[in-house]
Amino acid sequence: MRRRRTMRSRGCVPGWVCPARATTNGAGGRPRPPHNAGPCSPPWSSRSSPAHETYGYRRVHATLARRGEHCSAELVRALMREQGLMPAQVRAFRPVTTVQGDFRGIPDLVGRDFTATRPGVKLVGDITYIRTWEGFLYLATVIDCHSKAVLGWAMADHYRTGLVKDAIRMAAGTGLLQPDAVFHTDRGSNYTSEEFGRFLADRRIRRSVGRTGVCYDNAMAESFFSAIKNEWLHRFVFTSRAKARRQVIRYIEGFYNRRRLHSTGHPWRYSRSPFQPGQPHRLRP
Secondary structure: OHHHHHHHHOOOOOOOEOOOOOOEOOOOOOEOOOOOOOEOOOOOOOOOOOOOOOOOHHHHHHHHHHOOOOOOHHHHHHHHHHOOOOOOOOOOOOOOOOOEOOOOOOOOOOOOOOOOOOOOOEEEEEEEEEEEOOEEEEEEEEEEOOOOOEEEEEEEOOOOHHHHHHHHHHHHHOOOOOOOEEEEEOOEHHHHOHHHHHHHHHOOEEEEEOOOOOHHHHHHHHHHHHHHHHHOHHHOOOOOHHHHHHHHHHHHHHHHOOOOOOOOOOHHHOOOOOOOOOOOOOOOO
């Protein structure tokens, strides 16, 4: 460690350059060619970077590997630490019990298993709010458990049942939803209402709910809200709902669905969907 610091202090390892180490094939043997003498350019080197300064060292390392620039994850971590580069940090979570509706007769068909063998068979959804100077902007989402993509979303200045119905309509408009698909949510009154139940039944979608106040039962939907707020929305102070809406669309359609690295990879790598590069932009509610 001291040797590496000394080298950097002398300017031997500038910035994001992977050092080419001369090794030998044995005692007295000929030197091996360096593993990689090319520069490891950071993904956030420009404002147009798809990472938007949200990546930690693991995702930075994965991004560099996709570019064909090979260096160890620990080197990426050390260089980020040296330059004082930190990703967007998750804020402390404060659990909030949602307004409980009449959930009698609605089972939990997911059981915290947020995986699916193909697109459109298992979906999760939730509602969150975004602060603006005009008041709250409410965001409802429909997320596919197979691709991790946001298939449907809707925003409004209210969180009535019509908001979540608009998000379902958008998801159905992708053509990816399968007959008897499962839509899993919390026990909020919007999702457990008779009106919403009839709306889903007309589209051959089965309802599923978790327990009241147990965020882990809908962890996938909660995880997306954590990502969009901590990676993007918390950077801004919104003077109007229109400005907040533009940033939500920018994150979902421009970054999360198309470029963001997930633990399972890119959404469009696993299914033919409207998120593939070169495909027309999806309809919006």
